[in-house]
Amino acid sequence: MNKLFLVIFLVVSQWCRAQEFQAGDFGILADGQTLNTRSIQAAIDHIHEKGGGKLVFSAGNYVTGTIYLKSNVTLHLEEGASLLGSNNPFDYVKDPYVNWQSMIFAIKQRHIGITGKGTINGRGFQTAVNAVQNVHRGIVEDELKLDRVREWNRPENIYFRECEDVTIQDITLRDPGSWNQTYDQCVNLLVERIKVDSKSYWNNDGIDIVDCRNVVIRDSYFDAADDAICFKSHDANAFCDSILVENCVARSSASALKFGTVSRGGFKNFVVRNLTVYDTYRSAITFAAVDGGFVENILVDGVRSINTGNVIFLRIGDRWSQGKKPYMKNITIKNVYAEVPLDKPDAGYNYEGPIEDLPRNISPASIVGLPEYKIENVRLENIELVYPGGGNPLYAHRGTDPSELDSIPEMADKYPEFSQFKELPAWGFYIRHAKNIDFKNVTFKAARKDYRPAIVTDDLTGGTWTGVRFEEPQSDEKKQYIFHNSQNINVD
């Protein structure tokens, strides 16, 4: 009997201790030159077969191509340890199951992680440039859309698919050739205290969570060329569910917090708390349902958005819906302070966002549905939006006559972006095709006089607006809101 206890004790303690294995013991070299792909894979396979444990990389530079992480194995990068991506595009596998390239894959594995204060640096700029030249040489096929290799033909740093119990802690992620990290249809994902510093090439998203359930992202920092904290839904029969994002800082040359663009299934039950956004080119918050997906039960509480081009952009579109009906409802955004600059917010960062959709004065925040798909039940509470104002009608003009408001294109099948309509008729908020939009204690400030009113609604039914205030120089007589085709809005 005692013997049995002893055996159980030994097994359990062994399992809890997460046995450590040193990378050096597998002949993995930290010289910054040797391609370690095969050795790292052998180490992972070995640890996996032994029942699991940690593969520890001590300080040094470890060059690698594609490796596959397996169940019960954690890669632990000690401070000063860097996994460096090979610059040879042929060192990366395009995994046939996910049809994408990555440095670190995990597919259908459980209880895995990447931890430690070390770095994963994809060195993706040079790899992407080399990939373009392979296409020009005629040895790799790619359409070279926008003169670059498509994003699935460039390596990410991390791509996990259908994994369970995933821990990503303390690491720094840098410069992949594509997105930084994708977690696709994973369950129980914890991401904490990580740093993403990645402005090296197109599509450098900070983090992409695709159709995952039970996710926590907290105490993390994202500085990325493309969307910083991004949720997607690739599968029409799956969706992102039960997600907490808290105490994060985001800087992006696209959007800081984004749902979409690919939005086939949907997004529900989100809490986002204490988000700081700065020097961000597009929107602090973009929720897009443009491919038939839904957005539902979302609470955003506490946003500080400084020097960011746009504050809120909620959009229903009809791009790749294939008959599926999109909806967006029950969204609360509260306790927001935002400053929108006159000049380009991300000037000076590598891979600045593209100057586009001009001529256009400063764009307002917007909620834009479609005539057949309204955005419903949005509550905006305790919000202060500070704009530069100064919209000049000679530069770009959109009046508030019914005919001019009706002339704003729907752009249902276009890529959703706050700037897509070019000039909009309001400087603060534009709402179209929506139901029950409530404002409570919302202040709009313009530093200089703008030719437009602060708010324009078009096809809005229902809403209670209390404590909505406007500050704009030389505008005492100006009517700050225009209701077009709108009804049952109670303003007091």
Add this chain to the structure above:
Amino acid sequence: MKRIAYLGLFFLMAANVQAAEYNASLFGCKSDGVTNNTSSIQYAIDFISGKGGGTLHFYVGRYLTGSFELKSNVTIELHEGAVILASPNVYDYLNYSGSRALIYANGQSNIKIQGKGVIQGQVPLFTANMENLTSKGIVRKDSQHLLPDLIRIENSEQVTVDGIMLLNGLENVQSYIGCRQLSLSNQIIKSNAYGSSTGIFLSACSAVELRSLYVDASGKPLREEGKNEIRLQENCVTPNGKKL
């Protein structure tokens, strides 16, 4: 038979005239805003011109460069989001007949810059570098002639700059001297970072057409020298609603 021969000849000629399309990446241009692409861009233009002409396409991205010269029958197409970014280093600019420019041409015909893209100067950085050089006595104080234009075209014909946004020039955003059949259209010019910046400088040009220009410049929107024949000016305004 003769007919077929003519037809064949026609197709051959048509194929010959048909402009070829080239991506900037083919010549190693990098869109990171950091790599200096001068040599690649110049090689591309010379190459395309040598093949009888064509279009060099720049897609979204920021292409840092110093001076390069346009050649006959070459079109620079800046797609939406593409930025030709002027180097802040004065030594990256060549001295062309006493003047400097980011994009220069002399004695060429049928040259075009078109698209929704941007040509952007880096004025605060450039002037800071100049001040540094003057303070060390390396560059003389009266060094105005060193200030590059974003575009300077001399003695050329069939010159078109269509749809481009021009940002932050120095003394002259764009200069055209002794050009014939010059068409500037659909441009947005914003140049307020330098003390007195001229939007468009024209000297001894004929058959000039100005269409749909929005010129927001700290100096004159349009400055003329000598005799110019402006055949058409329509829908050209400053931020105050004045004509050029």
